[in-house]
Amino acid sequence: MYKILYTLNFERSFAKLDKYIQYRVKEKIEQLSENPQLIKKLKYSPKEFGSLCKYRVGDWRILFWVDHNKEEITLYLVDRRDSAYKNL
Numbered sequence: 417m418y419k420i421l422y423t424l425n426f427e428r429s430f431a432k433l434d435k436y437i438q439y440r441v442k443e444k445i446e447q448l449s450e451n452p453q454l455i456k457k458l459k460y461s462p463k464e465f466g467s468l469c470k471y472r473v474g475d476w477r478i479l480f481w482v483d484h485n486k487e488e489i490t491l492y493l494v495d496r497r498d499s500a501y502k503n504l
Contacts (some may be wrong), residue, residue, distance in 0.1 A: 418449045427493040429474060429485045433494065437476060441494055444473045455482055468492065470500075477501075 430438060448471055449456055458468045458479075471478040477500040479493045493500065 418452055418482075418489050419489055420445060420449055421490040423490065423492050425493055429494050433476075437473075440473050441476065441478065444471060444478065445489075445491070448478075452482065452484070452487075452489075472497075 426440050429464070430441065432436060433441065454471065455469050456471070458470055467481065469482055470481050471480070473494075477497050478491065479495075479500060481490045481492065483490070
């Protein structure tokens with residue numbers, strides 16, 4: 417099971433979500449930590465973000481980094497699909 421770390425940016429975006437969406441996002445993060453093979457990297461990640469990854473939760477996207485050596489997932493942002501990639 418991978419350890420989950422949070423950035424301030426993620427915490428702010430998560431706090432703005434509806435309670436039901438927060439619940440769904442929490443469930444997906446738990447699934448992700450238990451099954452890291454579900455991870456998909458962004459095809460066109462800006463260089464300053466390194467190898468940013470994504471995970472789908474309905475119309476929402478969770479953006480994060482993964483360190484397989486340390487078994488850590490660092491959550492960067494949760495946002496609607498239409499605006500998540502524009503904010504990069």
